[in-house]
Amino acid sequence: QITLKESGPTLVKPTETLTVTCSFSGFSLSTGGVGVGWIRQPPGKALEWLTLIYWNDDKRYSPSLKTRLTITKDTSKNQVVLTMTNMDPVDTGTYYCAHVSGYYFDYWGQGTLVTVSS
Amino acid sequence: EIVLTQSPDFQSVTPEEKVTITCRASQIIGSSLHWYQQKPGQSPKLLIKYASQSISGVPSRFSGSGSGTDFTLTINSLDAEDAATYYCHQSDSFPFTFGGGTKVEIK
Numbered sequence: 001q002i003t004l005k006e007s008g009p010t011l012v013k014p015t016e017t018l019t020v021t022c023s024f025s026g027f028s029l030s031t032g033g034v035g036v037g038w039i040r041q042p043p044g045k046a047l048e049w050l051t052l053i054y055w056n057d058d059k060r061y062s063p064s065l066k067t068r069l070t071i072t073k074d075t076s077k078n079q080v081v082l083t084m085t086n087m088d089p090v091d092t093g094t095y096y097c098a099h100v101s102g103y104y105f106d107y108w109g110q111g112t113l114v115t116v117s118s
Numbered sequence: 119e120i121v122l123t124q125s126p127d128f129q130s131v132t133p134e135e136k137v138t139i140t141c142r143a144s145q146i147i148g149s150s151l152h153w154y155q156q157k158p159g160q161s162p163k164l165l166i167k168y169a170s171q172s173i174s175g176v177p178s179r180f181s182g183s184g185s186g187t188d189f190t191l192t193i194n195s196l197d198a199e200d201a202a203t204y205y206c207h208q209s210d211s212f213p214f215t216f217g218g219g220t221k222v223e224i225k
Binding site: 037039046047048052061062063109110111 | 119209
């Protein structure tokens with residue numbers, strides 16, 4: 001049974017760095033073809049893909065956010081960490097991590113709401 | 119970047135009615151198109167992968183079709199529990215992109 005759960009701050013100040021951790025179980029990030037991705041959703045708006053990391057450490061980023069994003073994995077801890085620098089109020093939203101089976105998201109975490117405000 | 123345009127944005131439908139949602143890609147993406155359902159307050163759930171492949175546990179009233187640039191999600195005989203927003207997602211090339219969503223309301 002695959003499960004994922006996001007954890008991190010609920011409130012960050014403008015210009016601060018956001019660090020969100022995805023803890024998962026039921027799969028290994030050392031298995032070929034497997035990845036973990038991050039997707040966010042501003043309140044009342046559509047989904048936006050941010051980044052993903054594959055079992056072989058191949059990393060992909062949204063071009064519009066690439067300079068602000070970093071994704072890393074800790075295979076031994078079954079965790080993936082997203083960092084986003086220079087946070088702004090427009091970055092407010094729910095941040096989801098999801099299991100990637102090749103190229104689609106088949107299991108999602110419950111999401112964590114991050115508010116950017118001073 | 120591949121842009122996905124969904125239509126309609128909103129649909130109000132009577133139970134047992136058929137629902138059709140379309141997703142158009144700004145360039146050819148083969149069958150690399152997936153559909154998700156998001157109910158209020160919940161995470162998205164995978165409904166259909168690679169345009170038409172069914173997902174275990176998803177009711178058979180959900181089906182997908184299309185290839186190239188034009189795709190369709192069909193809900194046959196809408197159930198009250200299908201009230202949700204539906205999103206398409208392309209994985210033909212990075213960056214991955216999502217459509218703007220289609221909200222389905224039950225009359």
